[in-house]
Amino acid sequence: MHYSSILEDVIQVADKASERVLHIYQSDFKVNYKRDDSPITAADIASHDEIVKGLRGISRDIPILSEEGVDIPWEERKHWRRFWLIDPVDGTKEFTQRTGEFTVNIALIEDGEPVLGVVTVPALKQAYWGVKGQGAHRRDRTGRIQEIRVVKPKSARRVVASKNHLNSETRSFIDRLGDHELVQAGSSLKFCLIAEGRADLYPRLGPTSEWDTAAAHAVLTAAGGKIHTLDGKPLHYGKENLLNPHFVAEGG
Template structure:
């Protein structure tokens, strides 16, 4: 499959979803809560609807798994060699707190690996995308597009951490690294800050789901980084349980 031929359409689709999200973000929106007590807004639903409709037009034969969609049973999903993995809005807390650090995420998974990913941050006017083996790019708030790479091994590690999900296990891990600088970021932007060389390491020792990480994982890999479980094995997608194990995202120098 020629991922590069689909990429412009996927970027356009993520931008369209981001436009709908921003319209709601700038309004007096209401926050509801799902069964797991995670927040959801009309923006999550609007983004989901836009992306799913668009992906079906791009590739009718590739199934879609979205956080806000009806979940296909494992008996069906276990046969998916290739599928789209979507988080219509990652960082709904950042959205509701109006920090701007929320993202729209679209990934293509093949044989358990994220091979293409698009991440947009509509409120920040930033976008990131990458294809495994073909490099990663950023579009900044001026509209300029440039190639991005992870940083060289640092003398003092810049550790990016969650604003809303820091726990004692993560604090202890970071403390054990020795001299470091902590950078806070929301949503999947933590991966993207590493991909563009503005941070070095992201330990996630708390719960995430596959759709939270896949698109930015693809961007980071394309920029020269990786995401691995604590045992050093690659973080995989398309499992029966969509929850991720604990992981570390970093430049390849770390592993």
């Protein structure tokens, strides 16, 4: 598959989903809770529906796995060589707290690797995308598009941490790094900050799921960065257990 041939269409799908999310964000929305006590709003559902419709318009042959539609049995998923992996709204806590740091995420996974990813930031009117072997780009709120690239860290590395999920284990890992600057951000924006050279390292020693990381993982690797588990292995997608192991994302 020529990923670049579908990139513009995927960006349009993400933009349409972002419009629906932003409309709800600007309203008096209601917050409900799933069985695991994680929050969900009408924006999650509206974005999911818009993305699924759009991706099926691009190809009806590529299966779709979404945070809001995860009841697909492993016996079916284990045969998928290529599939879409989406998080309709990553950072629902940021959404409900109205910080603006929530994202819409679409990734194409092939043989366990994210080869294309689009991340939009509806409230900030920004977008990021990356394609394997073809670089990564950022679109700002004015519509200007520029190529982005990771940078080599300075002596004091800029370490990204979650605003809502900075646990003691991650805090200890960061403290052991020595001299550093802490940069806090929500959702998959943490990876994008590294991809555009505004941060250097993001350790995550807490729970995440595959859809939380896949799209921004594609952006980061296309920008020259990488993500690896604590034992140095690449972060892999399409597992029976959809939880990620602990990992570290880094730039140059």
